[in-house]
Amino acid sequence: MKQTNTTFNNYNLTKNILKDIAAMGFKTPTSIQAKCIPPALDGKDIIGLAQTGTGKTAAFALPIIQKVAHNMDMAALVLAPTRELAQQIAQTITNLGKSSGARVALLVGGTSIKEDSKALGSWPNILVATPGRLIDHIFSRTVDLSKIEILTIDEADHMHDMGFLPQIQQIIDVLPKKRQTMMFTATMSKKIEHFVRRSMHRPKRIEIGRVTPATRAEQKLFRVNEDEKLLLLMDLLSQKSQRILIFARTKRKVDQLARRISALNKNVARLHGDYEQSQREMAMEGFRNGKYNILVATDIAARGIDVANIEHVINYDFPSSAEDYIHRIGRTARATSSGLATSFVTRSDLSCLKHLEKMISSKLKLIHVGSENSKPYANKNRKNQNKNKHYNQKNKNHAKGKSQYNPRRRENKK
Template sequence: MTDIAACPGFGDLGLPEKIVEKLAHNGVTRPFPIQAAAVPDALAGRDVLGCGRTGSGKTLAFGLPLLVRAAERRAEPRRPRGLVLVPTRELAHQVRDALIPYGRVLGARIGDVVGGSSYTRQINELRRGVDVLVATPGRLSDLIEQGACELGDVQVSVLDEADQMCDMGFMPQVSDLLDRVRPGGQTLLFSATLDGDVDTLVRRYMKEPRTHSVDPPVSQVATMEHHLLKVLPRDKSKIVIEIAARDGRTILFVRSKYRADAISEQLVAAGVPAASLHGGKTQSVRTRTLAKFREGRIQALVATDVAARGIHVDGIDMVVNVDLPASHKDYLHRGGRTARAGESGRVVSLVQPNQRRMARRLLGDAGVEVQQHLVNPGDELLSEVTGARQPSWEPWIEPPEPERPRRGRGGPRRGRSGGRRFDGDRRGGFSGERRDREERGGERRSGYGGERRGGRKPYRGDREDTRSPRG
């Protein structure tokens, strides 16, 4: 186990000079501890096991060495040389976007395959050749079954947020994918916790890994405060609205997509710029919603655990557990959305009288030192703890988005002319967005991930709906 107290510069880690220059150009001059610890070992070809909370800088810790290795020679069609497995679409896009600037410097091509996006685009991208592939397990398994991708040339495999992938039921797919990569390759695994199925992956696929744990767990972050608000059932909705009306970006977590939509509608009706994010929404809607939240066009995001595991937005200073999470791990993952990279933040949990015993056990398992308060709507104490304030109570009307430039010679954008939208693979014979398995841990498989094929109806299960809401 390695602890790094003082971090060298990126130039001291063995990275190519043009990568160091690009980092400096982007304003990144000093590595985070996990980067300073993991990059040299990864560049040397060793297996690396990194343990650190969300927001600790893990993407560049594995991404830069991966790009250096993958850029040594061009990948053949359908045969990537580097693989990054992530649990959600949002995280896949964020990893891809974070690595693209440095991939361009090295001449490494980066692609992504995720559910909810066009099969045709992803298949064509793989045919052209991708050096580094960022993927969610479900969609990648589907493409391999179709013969669109082979993993025999993968030299470096990365598991990002491995504990979340296991918690979401992806252990069988992850194991199958790792069995397909080139024998003797390098494995980099990054996770907030190293228990359960993660430990199984480590023992099965890693050889004498160098272990680096350089960031405290969420519960011990000095810049994060934890508060337990005791509320009465009749007051809970109003208290949620007043908290959401505060200044600043706020994420409110709930246990089901139906709760997310209902609370989001209540906030909008009260005059709070808000939107919901969950697995029942198409990928394009989720992408636009995150962009609005990131740009400040909405100030409150009501999200489920499944959809929110890939949210990485700077400047979130409060997380609100409207519904208590199912486990202490979920509590820590939710809290990881705030107090990132040294910033301060608060985690607030609303608890009704019949939930107090469960809340104490949950927070005890999480190792959290929590401040408890009894609050009512409009209380000065509520405002002091959360920044809550009275909303306008006039329905918020979202301003129209700025017009995007049209493609071609002034004609309508493709797919926007009133015809049916096609987002699937023509061979599958379906049209529109599919619900992908990345929002449903471990569902049954039928053809292209569950869409209609051969007269069979699509599978509509959703993990976040199978759990009974608590609170």
Template sequence: MERRKPNTKKTTRKSSYKQRDSRWKQSSNRGSSRPSRGRGRGRSGGGGGRRGYTFKSIDIVSFIDKVKKESQTHKVFDIVNAFSDFAFDGRMKNNLKRLGFVTPTPIQDAAMVHIMEGEDVIGLANTGTGKTGAFLLPLISKVLQDQTQRVLIIAPTRELVIQIDDEFKQFAKGTKLHSATIIGGVGSQKQIHNLKRRPHFIIGTPGRLKDLFDRKALKLRFINNIVLDEVDRMLDMGFLPIVKGLINETRDNRQSLFFSATMPSDIKKLAGEFLKNPIVVDRQAGRTAKNVTQEVITVDDATAKFHVLKKILNDAEKTLIFSETKRSVDKLTKQLMNMGVKADCIHGNKSQNRRQKSLTNFKQNKIEVLVATDVAARGLDIKGVDTVVNYTVPQSYDDYVHRIGRTGRANAKGRAITLVTK
């Protein structure tokens, strides 16, 4: 059952935008928009260093066994609606037809009905299952019906923000709705200029959103719809105080949507504070694909590891390699390029323009190999990745699942290889 029993008590939201959460104030010390490193695994919002982090021994075989077990228990969900059944604007329907979208995915089918009714929703779904469309389509429809509506979408990484904005432009083409992306790694003046145009959709990362709010360039009191995407990862990255502060500045009568791959206690607590009688839509069909072959290769040392990697690349067409730190990502990319491999990398120390250019080149097959940190590659949907290599062992099961989930998408076969040094 997706619908919870109605609460007969009168529900009131948190205090108005004039009252700040105490932890929001604490996170503002010294003018920093970066979350405290005291929580989580010490990641930065930009993309993935591990400075000061103590690496622990990981049993990679246990990860693989758990993945295999999960992949055998995939759920199959019935689709009730077609896109044509939803009361979308004619321009939206034309866009969906142009994109070849006829039948919604399970999370879209189940969540969009409730969102279009104005209800608060917690959507649980894996990456690559259409969850972005699940919240964008009904919100675009809502704004087209009432253009006083304003939407704030918060996502954990710059790349995911850009990916969401790309989908928004596809779905809203020809409607004259416009958006603003608010991310770090690029200059803020253009973003401030875009905010002055009062965009219908503001899509951003927590740190830069807070920065522009503190500078009074971002007016959150006009926001009456808020979406948190990849909530679990945002909390894991230590963004909870900033996210709570941002939500507290929006209107009390907003519609709130949380989307996540998992539902840990922190998300339940956050939902309890900010959502009103939320509908929980769970469309997790197992976190991993059956069609991904998992392998572990043990090597003697770093030299042997790189030698094995070269052999792997000879058999692969489009490879995503994960390494733990920004420095190791740079070093490995340079080694690959020196041996003639068309490679590039993404991590938090790269400018946003460089990161986006690298991603575009990889998507367009101008390079064969992309090396990345976990955070920089979070939530990316890149077609045609046939091989994922864990050049360093991931530090958690969630990271492992996320990494190997970049291959085997859209029912294609994939290969995930983890290199372990003795």
């Protein structure tokens, strides 16, 4: 997060807010905060473009707290694509608005209706929600959005990827026409921009830098075959103990990798959409406090992970979009830290890699496994892999012997 030379005292924030800012350890605003807070406090609609880890949450949270913390009614709505991100936002707003009277309610999937009723019955003035869960309450008429003064949509690009735009439009349709709207995203297609501008009034576009992977992250891309990935991963994990986040494409792959890694006596947690909310919270808390030093997750489940000091992000499966690559890399090298991002690239991933390079206007070096540049990982893995291939072939040949089940054999018939 690039810091500025200004301080939060320059923004005419209340003493209570400044007190909570100091308590959270924030000293100077980041670039996105410095550019967004003044117009947001003035009531301007905002389109904010900045990559993950630049302080976007505080950029909209502080103006929201300043403007609605004194309200008795629910006056601000924040939409996030995933449970984890919504929880992170709600916690940040709660911390920054602790002394100002901010009352935050959280509506996400995976929690009971009883818990939702309790949250909505606590007279919140700020609501943080995922689109699907909020739609359920709108249809059930268990939430009142008629007094909303500020709407914020976070990670609009991922909202689009997950197919949430129709639901967001349904939510917008029941909100007051006269309101302030802020939208934040790391990347923006023409389709998304057209969608958000339809519901905004002369928005101020704020873009912080070119949309690229975190500049402090060292990126290593390995050209591998699919059957080389696991051995390469195991070798990477054996190098030294770090806090590592591993991305896999499917829930099944996440479970498989977690089992293989745990067999190496590694403290590993997993995160994907099939887990109950309590399980997801336990995994995240364990990863955050150091109980687990490795987390294996799918993209959707991992959105919103805000864990300090993730030294290494590994793309076991290369992301299918350039936007997802940027989000993943943004999980390391947060704030002023540095980090390492390793990606496994197979032949089928080369078109995605080409699109990424075009988007960021940069050529990424691709290391072929087995080359001198891939040491100490690749050559060691190549040797182990050859041993495994020999072992597997031996077992396969043995399986073809007489002990193999043959339905035509008389002794196999009932």
